[in-house]
Amino acid sequence: MNAANAQTQDVRPEFTGEVQRPLRADAQRNRDRIIEVARAMFAESGDAVALESIAKDAGVGIGTLYRNFASREALLEAVYAVELEKVTTNAADLLSRLDPESALRAWMGRYADFIAAKRGILPALSAGAAPGRRSTTRARVTAAIDTIVVAGVQSGAFRADVIAVDITALTQGAFIATSRDDGPERIARLLNLIVDALLVNPGRTRAS
């Protein structure tokens, strides 16, 4: 059971925009309906909803749900993809108006707000780190961070030996390692520490 074939190439990446091979019309309908129902049920009943009840409400069998979303985490990713997109695409905008350090802090603040509102996505973040899995969430977040990091390195504000993917790991790790009970100021402190670690000259921004 543990030596299952990890090469399920049939797994379709959850990508809202582009489609690599169009689904059959009925399949696309089912897929859309599952996401829609899942979003509604997650919003109403929290993140502990049974996948079977989502499938039932969407009028499909559990098998159909699992064919589209290989795991609960994959479904979570798809459900929150639209809202996450707003956060990630914001990086370039922030960067055009702020210096890299401020942009990174601002971006992380928005990301933290998103996570705070959608804590149900945390299992997807954990799963994104797992060996075999592909996480589009993680890839998008890393891309957003990379935009800012590159700018910061070029401007000389950030250390040159820093990699965006490491910042993603630390940031998501900070979310996972804290709970809802910890207030937003706790998360803010952790994120500030992470940003401080990137700065060539961190002295000036240290306060609190």
Next chain:
Amino acid sequence: MNAANAQTQDVRPEFTGEVQRPLRADAQRNRDRIIEVARAMFAESGDAVALESIAKDAGVGIGTLYRNFASREALLEAVYAVELEKVTTNAADLLSRLDPESALRAWMGRYADFIAAKRGILPALSAGAAPGRRSTTRARVTAAIDTIVVAGVQSGAFRADVIAVDITALTQGAFIATSRDDGPERIARLLNLIVDALLVNPGRTRAS
């Protein structure tokens, strides 16, 4: 495993703040046997062992296992408690031989080695962050880190506004947010970033 039992005796699941009566003799025997069997099976078959098979091998019902360990994570914590203790008690020793920064780096290295060897404990770390749960693992790790952090703040090497529990969160987050596939150098990079964030004058240790 000779004197291992004495160590796990007082790690009762719930602490109510009151003095707790010792377990009944048969209950204590069962509890010890469960931990012993679990340790053996985790070591042999990895962390995906069914709890029912652990209970069976220990000669108890699944109900008895769950009465002693409210979840898989609680059992993992108990199993690895002895080895974790070696890591946490090491902090004071390192501190007596090294400056705070070096001690922290060395300690984190040992902690990382422990995690790498016992990756099965990671779910317990995640669970330790959950709202209602009490994690003795997390408390012990934080105590160890605190020892070093306090020394570093006093010596002026570390920022004064830093809290051990935040370092615990970032450190454990770094473990959770990476996978076994990421080599040890990946973890080392993340841990170094965390330590750098604490330093008042980080410039000198930055190399790579």
Next chain:
DNA sequence: GGAATAACCGGAGATACCTCCAGTACGGTC
């Protein structure tokens, strides 16, 4: 030693996750 009474046992059962595959129906072709 022999009740009395907590404390503890253990496994059946409820629930959820995920897999598998025989059957169904879509969409291109003629």
Next chain:
DNA sequence: GACCGTACTGGAGGTATCTCCGGTTATTCC
């Protein structure tokens, strides 16, 4: 509009987690 290949369906079933409670022991008190 009928045919055919195949993409897709859906739910039964296997496995694991965790709960519940009638029954069984250990311990205490006489």
